[in-house]
Amino acid sequence: MSSTRHIRGSGLKQADTPAxxxxxxxxxxxxxxxxxxxxxxxxxxxxxxxxxxxxILPKALAADFLRYCQRNPKPCPLLAVSEPGxxxxxxxxxxxxxxxxxxxxxxxxxxxxVDEPTDIRxxxxxxxxxxxxxxxxxxxxxxxxxxxxxxHIDQNRNVAMYRTNIATEPAGPFHGPLVVSMRPLxxxxxxxxIQVTSRFPDVHGAPVHIGDPALxxxxxxxxxxxxxxxxxxxxxxxVFWACGVTPQAAIAQARPEFCITHAPGAMLITDLLNxxxxxx
Amino acid sequence: MSSTRHIRGSGLKQADTPAxxxxxxxxxxxxxxxxxxxxxxxxxxxxxxxxxxxxILPKALAADFLRYCQRNPKPCPLLAVSEPGxxxxxxxxxxxxxxxxxxxxxxxxxxxxVDEPTDIRxxxxxxxxxxxxxxxxxxxxxxxxxxxxxxHIDQNRNVAMYRTNIATEPAGPFHGPLVVSMRPLxxxxxxxxIQVTSRFPDVHGAPVHIGDPALxxxxxxxxxxxxxxxxxxxxxxxVFWACGVTPQAAIAQARPEFCITHAPGAMLITDLLNxxxxxx
Numbered sequence: 215m216s217s218t219r220h221i222r223g224s225g226l227k228q229a230d231t232p233a234x235x236x237x238x239x240x241x242x243x244x245x246x247x248x249x250x251x252x253x254x255x256x257x258x259x260x261x262x263x264x265x266x267x268x269x270i271l272p273k274a275l276a277a278d279f280l281r282y283c284q285r286n287p288k289p290c291p292l293l294a295v296s297e298p299g300x301x302x303x304x305x306x307x308x309x310x311x312x313x314x315x316x317x318x319x320x321x322x323x324x325x326x327x328v329d330e331p332t333d334i335r336x337x338x339x340x341x342x343x344x345x346x347x348x349x350x351x352x353x354x355x356x357x358x359x360x361x362x363x364x365x366h367i368d369q370n371r372n373v374a375m376y377r378t379n380i381a382t383e384p385a386g387p388f389h390g391p392l393v394v395s396m397r398p399l400x401x402x403x404x405x406x407x408i409q410v411t412s413r414f415p416d417v418h419g420a421p422v423h424i425g426d427p428a429l430x431x432x433x434x435x436x437x438x439x440x441x442x443x444x445x446x447x448x449x450x451x452x453v454f455w456a457c458g459v460t461p462q463a464a465i466a467q468a469r470p471e472f473c474i475t476h477a478p479g480a481m482l483i484t485d486l487l488n489x490x491x492x493x494x
Numbered sequence: 495m496s497s498t499r500h501i502r503g504s505g506l507k508q509a510d511t512p513a514x515x516x517x518x519x520x521x522x523x524x525x526x527x528x529x530x531x532x533x534x535x536x537x538x539x540x541x542x543x544x545x546x547x548x549x550i551l552p553k554a555l556a557a558d559f560l561r562y563c564q565r566n567p568k569p570c571p572l573l574a575v576s577e578p579g580x581x582x583x584x585x586x587x588x589x590x591x592x593x594x595x596x597x598x599x600x601x602x603x604x605x606x607x608v609d610e611p612t613d614i615r616x617x618x619x620x621x622x623x624x625x626x627x628x629x630x631x632x633x634x635x636x637x638x639x640x641x642x643x644x645x646h647i648d649q650n651r652n653v654a655m656y657r658t659n660i661a662t663e664p665a666g667p668f669h670g671p672l673v674v675s676m677r678p679l680x681x682x683x684x685x686x687x688i689q690v691t692s693r694f695p696d697v698h699g700a701p702v703h704i705g706d707p708a709l710x711x712x713x714x715x716x717x718x719x720x721x722x723x724x725x726x727x728x729x730x731x732x733v734f735w736a737c738g739v740t741p742q743a744a745i746a747q748a749r750p751e752f753c754i755t756h757a758p759g760a761m762l763i764t765d766l767l768n769x770x771x772x773x774x
Contacts, residue, residue: 401703408688409700420689423681425705425731451705 243483248314250332255479256317261355264417264488265481266293266306266346267458268316269465270334270474273298276343278386282464283345285383289392289460291348291416293484299340307485312344318477325469334474342474347458348417349481350395352488353410360410364397371442372479373397375457379431380422382460387468394422394454396435398446404453411455416491423454430454440478523763528594530612535759536597541635544697544768545761546573546586546626547738548596549745550614550754553578556623558666562744563625565663569672569740571628571696573764579620587765592624598757605749614754622754627738628697629761630675632768633690640690644677645724652759653677655720655737659711660702662740667748674702674734676715678726684733691735696771703734710734720758 240260246252256265271279276298283290294305296312303310313335321329321337331337350373354364366373373395380392399407404424412420423430435452436443440459446452465473476482520540526532536545551559556578563570574585576592583590593615601609601617611617630653634644646653653675660672679687684704692700703710715732716723720739726732745753756762 401705401709405688405700405702405704408685409692412689412692420685422685424685425681426729429681429729449706449709 240483240485244309244315247317247483248311253317253332253480256481256483257351257479260483261351262487262489264293264306264484264486264491265349265351266484267349267461268312268319268474268476268482269345269347269461270312270342271345271470272339272472273341273343275386275468275470276345279345279388279461281385282382282388283347283461285385286392286460287415288418288422288456289382289458291418292345293348293416293486294344294346296344298343301338301344303344303346303484306346306482310482310484312482313338316476316482317480320475320477322465322470322473322475324471325466330477337474339472345461346482346484347461348491349458350418350455351481352417352491353414353419353455355488356410356414356492357407360406362399362403362407362410365444366397366442369444371444373441374435374438374443375440375459376427376432376435376454377439377463378423378454382464387470388461388464390460390464390467392422393440393457393459393463394430395441395457396427396438396444396452396454398444398450399453400450404451407453413492415493417488418456418458421453421455424451427452427454520763520765524589524595527597527763528591533597533612533760536761536763537631537759540763541631542767542769544573544586544764544766544771545629545631546764547629547741548592548599548754548756548762549625549627549741550592550622551625551750552619552752553621553623555666555748555750556625559625559668559741561665562662562668563627563741565665566672566740567695568698568702568736569662569738571698572625573628573696573766574624574626576624578623581618581624583624583626583764586626586762590762590764592762593618596756596762597760600755600757602745602750602753602755604751605746610757617754619752625741626762626764627741628771629738630698630735631761632697632771633694633699633735635768636690636694636772637687640686642679642683642687642690646677646722649724651722651724653721654715654718654723655739656707656712656715656734657719657743658703658734662744667750668741668744670740670744670747672702673720673737673739673743674710675721675737676707676718676732676734678724678730679733680730684731687733693772695773697768698736698738701733701735705731707732707734
């Protein structure tokens with residue numbers, strides 16, 4: 215294993231130890247991100263806090279995308295939607311500015327990646343609507359808290375993600391396959407993981423599949439479409455969760471004239487605490 | 495399929511249609527059982543009501559058996575324990591007499607089956623303690639209510655049960671393997687079934703295993719140790735729950751001088767409603 219890993223297709227290096235140490239205060243993390251001092255992935259950073267996938271679209275497409283999320287709540291659980299042109303997200307924190315508070319962004323024009331800035335103030339428009347979608351980091355923290363180890367974390371890899379043959383429900387120009395993340399677990403751990411993640415519907419909730427990958431159109435677990443492969447041992451089952459890469463795949467299909475997302479792994483860190491998302 | 499099925503080793507015939515029709519009032523069912531008019535299995539009878547496995551032991555062994563149940567809550571979830579010599583079970587119903595309210599009993603002396611009466615008033619002793627243990631009928635009703643079909647019910651078979659290589663925690667003379675019941679389910683249904691049964695810890699709760707039977711010492715799913723085999727289709731996973739036959743296997747190991755149990759499938763029907771067992 216090298217000491218840094220490439221997040222596939224992202225241009226980002228995932229360091230073995232995040233630049234912002236664990237236990238660092240949220241205020242310091244956010245200030246560093248805002249000032250462009252921290253531009254890396256956020257796995258394990260401010261780990262008690264909910265992180266989110268970010269999609270920013272012109273108002274003309276926002277209603278279609280909102281319906282797409284509503285129809286596909288497992289891959290696209292919406293944590294917040296902004297007012298048009300409003301960069302603040304008060305539902306997610308007292309002082310979150312979507313233009314500065316993501317470590318690294320991706321800017322898309324007609325489906326083509328054109329830039330990876332660390333600040334989008336210069337690109338802001340009065341018609342932009344921000345969507346923040348729940349992220350697996352929250353349920354992974356719940357799994358760790360429940361004593362369940364995950365191989366990709368132990369091996370410091372990005373989680374393995376796959377396009378399935380399950381179509382999402384389309385809305386306007388947005389459509390495409392359900393993308394899933396996979397974590398190999400022994401049977402008793404898989405059962406526990408289903409119990410734990412069922413309590414977190416806002417961050418993908420319970421798995422969508424367990425066992426034979428071919429049943430959801432995955433030909434080879436060793437060849438993920440995104441992220442890094444991990445071994446599945448003989449006494450383990452592959453367990454598949456709906457993944458926040460799904461909306462990015464739908465946006466790639468829709469090819470909107472303008473769109474901004476977070477760069478893979480470099481999420482928006484919110485004021486919310488993971489345990490606040492637990493359902494009862 | 496024949497129109498009646500033999501419950502393996504029980505001497506009972508399981509009719510396609512129970513003699514007491516579904517929807518029959520609990521009072522009528524209990525009166526018929528008490529008068530010896532209904533001596534069959536209770537699957538699907540008074541289906542909203544909690545049913546229980548019954549174990550009746552002399553007081554000298556009761557403390558050991560109580561500890562055995564406490565240490566093995568998945569296979570032996572205790573719904574009620576009587577006072578010594580007390581035949582009534584007020585926790586389970588206003589008018590439940592354990593000596594008459596089970597359709598058919600089994601009487602054991604030093605581990606040998608010696609009789610299968612429909613009434614045990616003549617055998618009653620002042621030192622007998624009754625244990626009522628939760629039964630899978632309750633969680634099966636919850637699964638049916640959740641829209642999940644089960645093959646053994648559709649095919650009117652007894653559920654398939656297997657001895658595993660998982661040892662229960664011993665207590666006094668009681669020890670032996672964990673016995674499990676198996677229901678084949680497609681992945682999405684298996685995940686839903688884990689969610690549904692997790693809410694019912696008093697009736698075995700969540701599964702103990704899913705997938706490869708060999709990992710828990712089951713060599714051939716087609717050869718259950720109790721009950722009837724059912725097919726597992728290529729797109730299904732076998733899902734295994736802890737089973738109330740486990741304490742009977744432990745009693746067979748302990749060979750108590752005297753013991754009474756229910757006959758397989760012929761359970762005690764209580765006043766409790768299944769939904770009252772749901773945890774929140």
